[in-house]
Amino acid sequence: MSMEVILIVVIVLALIYLLSLRNRNKHAQEQNHRPPEEVIPEVQQRLEAGENKIKLIKYIREETGLGLEDAKDLVEGNYKIKTPVSDAELQQNVQEMLQSGVGEIKATKYVREQTGLGLKEAKDFVDNAKKNENM
Template identity: 75%
Template sequence: MSTEVILIAVIILGGIYLLSLRIRNKHVDGQEKELKTPEEILPEVQQRLESGEDKIKLIKFVRVETGLGLKEAKDLVEGNFKMNTADSDTELQQKVKEMLQSGSGPIKATKYVREQTGWGLKEAKDFVDNANR
């Protein structure tokens, strides 16, 4: 291949990467955007589904608005999402503290939180970090 073709490919891939970063950006007008909880966004998701909106577009919308991972956003759109309640938050926080004190480590605790709640990685990691305080 010629260097021009390689250079063009690198430029195109770089542009795609930068565009994807812009889409994932959680800032609006220089201020951090407040993420919504799955419970807050569920009525809008249901309404959009009933109006016939494309599921893929809706999953992307859910990911941007809530910060959920791909699987969790898909589950929410398809109605298979496990909602977390305030009562179980306390129990979950206690379980995470026990895991951390027993030496399981934050990675295993974060994985456990994700399995129990259906949250994305960032949300689960923040929960573990707060439980560790």
């Protein structure tokens, strides 16, 4: 076999391997997480016992799926529990944001923060809200 064929085979195998790793990581992230409200008492106890804040932040992220900033806020007692909004209320809020000139990027970010949707799904939600607004 020529060198070009061998190189192509190696590249294809590397891509397959990387895609399988990506899917494996995706499934690991989708594991069941506990709500933040559930871990607050445990975190307070561990803080009182003198546990390292960095270890606690890491623990919170693993248990709840929160981002770094939210986990840090939870450890420091500044975490605000978000009350879920209905789809209709969320759509109305997005439409109001778009009408006020906030822009699609900030509206998409708002949807992601409120729902935990991925970027594509949140953007689709904003696009649908925009279409419904124009009707």
